[in-house]
Amino acid sequence: MPDLSEILFQLGECGELTSLPVTPPIYQTSNFYFPKVSDLRKAFTNEFRTHIYTRGNNPTVEVLRKKLAALAGAEDALVVSSGAAAMSIAVLAQVKTGNHIVCVKNPYSWTEKLSRVILQRFGVETTFVDAGATDAIIASVQPNTTLIILESPNTFTFEVQNLKQIADFAKPKGITTIIDNTYSTPIGQHCIEMGIDIEVHSASKYINGHSDVIAGVVIGSSSKIESIFQSEFMNLGVNISPHDAWLILRGLRTLPVRMRQIGESTQQVIAYLKSAHWVEKVNHPFEGDATKVNLAKSQMQWYGGLFSVYVKSNDIATIEAFCEQLRFFKMAVSWGGHESLVMPACAFYASDYNGLRKYPANLIRFSIGLEDANTLIRDMQQSAVVFVK
Numbered sequence: 001m002p003d004l005s006e007i008l009f010q011l012g013e014c015g016e017l018t019s020l021p022v023t024p025p026i027y028q029t030s031n032f033y034f035p036k037v038s039d040l041r042k043a044f045t046n047e048f049r050t051h052i053y054t055r056g057n058n059p060t061v062e063v064l065r066k067k068l069a070a071l072a073g074a075e076d077a078l079v080v081s082s083g084a085a086a087m088s089i090a091v092l093a094q095v096k097t098g099n100h101i102v103c104v105k106n107p108y109s110w111t112e113k114l115s116r117v118i119l120q121r122f123g124v125e126t127t128f129v130d131a132g133a134t135d136a137i138i139a140s141v142q143p144n145t146t147l148i149i150l151e152s153p154n155t156f157t158f159e160v161q162n163l164k165q166i167a168d169f170a171k172p173k174g175i176t177t178i179i180d181n182t183y184s185t186p187i188g189q190h191c192i193e194m195g196i197d198i199e200v201h202s203a204s205k206y207i208n209g210h211s212d213v214i215a216g217v218v219i220g221s222s223s224k225i226e227s228i229f230q231s232e233f234m235n236l237g238v239n240i241s242p243h244d245a246w247l248i249l250r251g252l253r254t255l256p257v258r259m260r261q262i263g264e265s266t267q268q269v270i271a272y273l274k275s276a277h278w279v280e281k282v283n284h285p286f287e288g289d290a291t292k293v294n295l296a297k298s299q300m301q302w303y304g305g306l307f308s309v310y311v312k313s314n315d316i317a318t319i320e321a322f323c324e325q326l327r328f329f330k331m332a333v334s335w336g337g338h339e340s341l342v343m344p345a346c347a348f349y350a351s352d353y354n355g356l357r358k359y360p361a362n363l364i365r366f367s368i369g370l371e372d373a374n375t376l377i378r379d380m381q382q383s384a385v386v387f388v389k
Contacts, residue, residue: 023246023249027054027060028243029054029058029242030055031052032052032053055237055239059242060242061242064248064252065078068219068252069219072190073192074219074220075220075221076219076226078229079216079217079240080215080218080238080239081214081215081240082204082215082216083110083182083200083204083215084108084111084114084216085216087108088232088236089233089236089238090200091114091119091147094176095124099144100125100142101125101147101149103129103149104131104151104152104154107151108202111151111180115128127140131151131154131157131159131160134162141169149180150163150166150196153184153285155335156345156359156363157308158308159292160292160296162295163196163299164194167194176197179199180201181200182201183306184300185206186201186207186219187255187301189299189300189301190301198219199218202216203248204216204336205335206255206258206336207255207336208248209255210247210250210337211334213251214244215240215245258370261370263302265305265371265372265376266303266304269380272380273309276384277387278313281310282307282309283308284304284307285300305335305369306335306366307366308366310363311362311387313387316361319362319364322383322384322387323342323383325382326342327379329342329376329379331344336367340367340371340376342365343365344365345357345360345362
């Protein structure tokens with residue numbers, strides 16, 4: 001009988017694969033071993049290009065990195081533990097004390113906290129500019145500006161920016177441009193091709209699409225991605241698990257199909273809402289002001305399923321009743337999964353709050369999932385009885 005240690009620690013583990021899996025295997029290991037000191041020594045020279053420790057690089061994660069970079073038309077990518085982590089390491093890599101950032105107003109909440117609170121402690125100032133005013137964004141650049149942070153579209157009020165115009169302005173000045181491209185995904189808006197330096201995504205949303213993974217992505221040139229990897233990525237330990245990377249690979253394969261269905265359903269739902277007695281205005285990149293819509297359509301490849309509406313009531317109790325009576329819209333944060341969601345802005349404040357609000361109380365955000373559009377419309381109709389004509 002073989003030695004117990006041999007059975008537990010060696011038997012069946014050192015051979016080559018004799019079969020070819022249809023999907024990439026999960027390399028659920030924290031560590032990789034080397035038969036020779038010279039091999040380990042060589043690996044230490046560039047952990048970005050080899051596998052030493054999964055906190056840095058892992059074969060399953062690497063497959064996902066390559067796919068995401070290719071979809072964006074970029075050279076490389078990093079996959080990290082959340083969208084907030086992706087934005088944080090991308091921004092931290094571009095600034096130092098005394099620098100200035102221009103950022104769109106009302107970005108993703110953790111982007112705003114990073115810029116307004118955390119970086120300010122270290123002497124980095126940020127100017128927040130109307131997210132729908134491209135010229136004002138450019139005009140806000142100062143001599144010490146090193147970074148412009150964009151979010152097109154914004155994911156609560158859906159302003160868009162002219163990405164090529166901003167990139168063409170920033171690049172000759174050596175100003176880095178970063179965009180949160182979560183809404184459109186790398187397939188739906190080709191930011192790198194328009195000259196943007198770095199794309200950031202919350203992969204928890206459309207990229208994964210199944211509401212079972214938290215992850216983020218940073219996409220850009222090899223030099224920028226490797227620089228972030230060697231410093232902020234490795235030092236802050238924001239790696240994703242191999243199993244989560246595998247789940248995202250699974251979700252990524254159906255992304256175009258899911259987005260096509262979501263887009264078709266969203267257009268039907270919005271067509272209903274535009275004529276609904278209880279809706280004051282619909283906010284969506286492809287709806288509203290013609291100039292904005294034309295810009296959005298020139299940059300974006302598909303009709304996203306996230307939008308918001310202003311309802312014709314400021315009564316918090318009525319708005320709460322509407323949201324709570326919905327049967328097919330789950331009330332939750334985030335978006336981009338298979339299920340439809342609703343998020344009322346009034347939930348950000350106490351029900352009796354009367355102070356200054358970032359978003360008005362009558363703003364409600366919806367995310368359309370894979371349910372039948374007519375089912376979702378009927379659900380809105382039955383719940384909207386709370387709004388008096």
